[in-house]
Amino acid sequence: MENSKSSYVKIINEICAEEGIKLSSYSYDWAFCLRKDQKRAFILGYQFGLNPSSVQQVCNDKNIASEVLKEEDIPSVYHACFMAPSMLQYTGGKGSWKALLAELEKGTLVCKDNYGTGGNLVFKVRTQAELEQAASDIYKSSEAMAVCRYEDIQSEYRLVVLDGEIRLAFSKIRPSLTGDGVSTVGKLLAEAIAKGQIHSFLVPNEAELSKVPAKDETYLLNWKHNLGQGASALTLSIPDLEEELVSLVKKTAKALGIRFASIDMIKTKAGWKVLEVNAGVMMEHFASSGENQYITAKAIYRDAILKMFEG
Ligand SMILES: Nc1ncnc2c1ncn2[C@@H]1O[C@H](COP(=O)(O)OP(=O)(O)O)[C@@H](O)[C@H]1O
Ligand SMILES: [Mg+2]
CATH class of the missing domain: 3.30.1490.20 (ATP-grasp fold, A domain)
Structure with a gap:
C-alpha cells in the first residue's frame, strides 16, 4: 500500500491538525518533522523519537535483544x-x-x-x-x-507499551479452515476465498491440499502469526490480562529501557515468553480493522506525539 493512503499517515495528519502541530512530510510520507512552539520532533517510519536510537537498534536485533532478556532472567525465546x-x-x-x-x-x-x-x-x-x-x-x-x-505456540499476543503502561493488547489469530470430515483442504480453501473469509495465506503444497481435515478440526493456513500474512487481531481487555503476562511485559520494557514499543508474547506449555520487541509501533493492520480500532490506535499515537514535545 502507498504510505500516503495508510491509516497511519492519516492518523498522524489528523493528530497534528488537532494539536496545532505543523507537519512536514518527506520521502513519500515515510518521515515527518513536527514543529510546535519553537520545538521540533521527528517520526521516521514507525519510530517516534521516544526511544534512544541505540535501544531501538538493540530491539531490532533479534539476537542482541534476546541476550539481554536472558541475562535479566526474563523468559524469552x-x-x-x-x-x-x-x-x-x-x-x-x-x-x-x-x-x-x-x-x-x-x-x-x-x-x-x-x-x-x-x-x-x-x-x-x-x-x-x-x-x-x-x-x-x-x-x-x-x-x-x-x-x-x-515453539508450540498456543497463543500469540501483541502488547503496545508506552512509558511502562500497557495501552493495547490483542491476540493474533492465524487464518484457518474448519474441517467437515469430507472436503479436502483445497475445497475448503476455495470456498473460504469465494466467501471472502480469507485474504492472505501460504499456499499449501499438493499433499496438503488433498488432505481431508476431520469434522470441526482447525486446519491452520500459516504457522506464523504476522498480521501482514493473514492473521487477524482480536482486541483483549487490558484489566483482564493474566498477571504473569503483564508483569513480564513491564519487566521486558524496563530491561531494554524502551519507552514506546510493541512486545510480542507467546504462550507455550511452559508459560508466557517474550518472542520479540519491536521499537517501531506499527498498528496499520489493527487501525484499519474497524472504527474502534482506529480510535484506539489514534489515542496511543496522540499520547506518543505529545510526549515527544515534553521536557
Ligand atoms: N521459535 C518460534 N517458534 C514458533 N513460531 C515462531 C518462532 N519464531 C517465530 N515464529 C512465528 O513466526 C512469526 C514471525 O516471527 P518473528 O520473530 O516475529 O519475526 P518478524 O519480526 O519478521 O515478525 C511469529 O509471529 C511467530 O508466529
Ligand atoms: Mg513478529
Whole structure:
C-alpha cells in the first residue's frame, strides 16, 4: 500500500491538525518533522523519537535483544546469531555450519533474518536441506541469521507499551479452515476465498491440499502469526490480562529501557515468553480493522506525539 493512503499517515495528519502541530512530510510520507512552539520532533517510519536510537537498534536485533532478556532472567525465546560467511573477518573465521547442524539434531528450528520484520525471511527448518535453503535465502539480503528452537505456540499476543503502561493488547489469530470430515483442504480453501473469509495465506503444497481435515478440526493456513500474512487481531481487555503476562511485559520494557514499543508474547506449555520487541509501533493492520480500532490506535499515537514535545 502507498504510505500516503495508510491509516497511519492519516492518523498522524489528523493528530497534528488537532494539536496545532505543523507537519512536514518527506520521502513519500515515510518521515515527518513536527514543529510546535519553537520545538521540533521527528517520526521516521514507525519510530517516534521516544526511544534512544541505540535501544531501538538493540530491539531490532533479534539476537542482541534476546541476550539481554536472558541475562535479566526474563523468559524469552532465545535467538542465537550466525553471521554470513562474508562477515567471517569480524567473527573469528570459525564458521557456523557444525553448530547449526548440532542445533538441528535437537529438533525443529526457526531461522530468520536477524533484523527482519513482517514474518519475511522466517523459515521453519526440520531438515538439513531446509536449513541450507533458509540460510541461502537469508544471507542473500542479510548479514546475520537468527536461529531459535521451534515453539508450540498456543497463543500469540501483541502488547503496545508506552512509558511502562500497557495501552493495547490483542491476540493474533492465524487464518484457518474448519474441517467437515469430507472436503479436502483445497475445497475448503476455495470456498473460504469465494466467501471472502480469507485474504492472505501460504499456499499449501499438493499433499496438503488433498488432505481431508476431520469434522470441526482447525486446519491452520500459516504457522506464523504476522498480521501482514493473514492473521487477524482480536482486541483483549487490558484489566483482564493474566498477571504473569503483564508483569513480564513491564519487566521486558524496563530491561531494554524502551519507552514506546510493541512486545510480542507467546504462550507455550511452559508459560508466557517474550518472542520479540519491536521499537517501531506499527498498528496499520489493527487501525484499519474497524472504527474502534482506529480510535484506539489514534489515542496511543496522540499520547506518543505529545510526549515527544515534553521536557
Ligand atoms: N521459535 C518460534 N517458534 C514458533 N513460531 C515462531 C518462532 N519464531 C517465530 N515464529 C512465528 O513466526 C512469526 C514471525 O516471527 P518473528 O520473530 O516475529 O519475526 P518478524 O519480526 O519478521 O515478525 C511469529 O509471529 C511467530 O508466529
Ligand atoms: Mg513478529
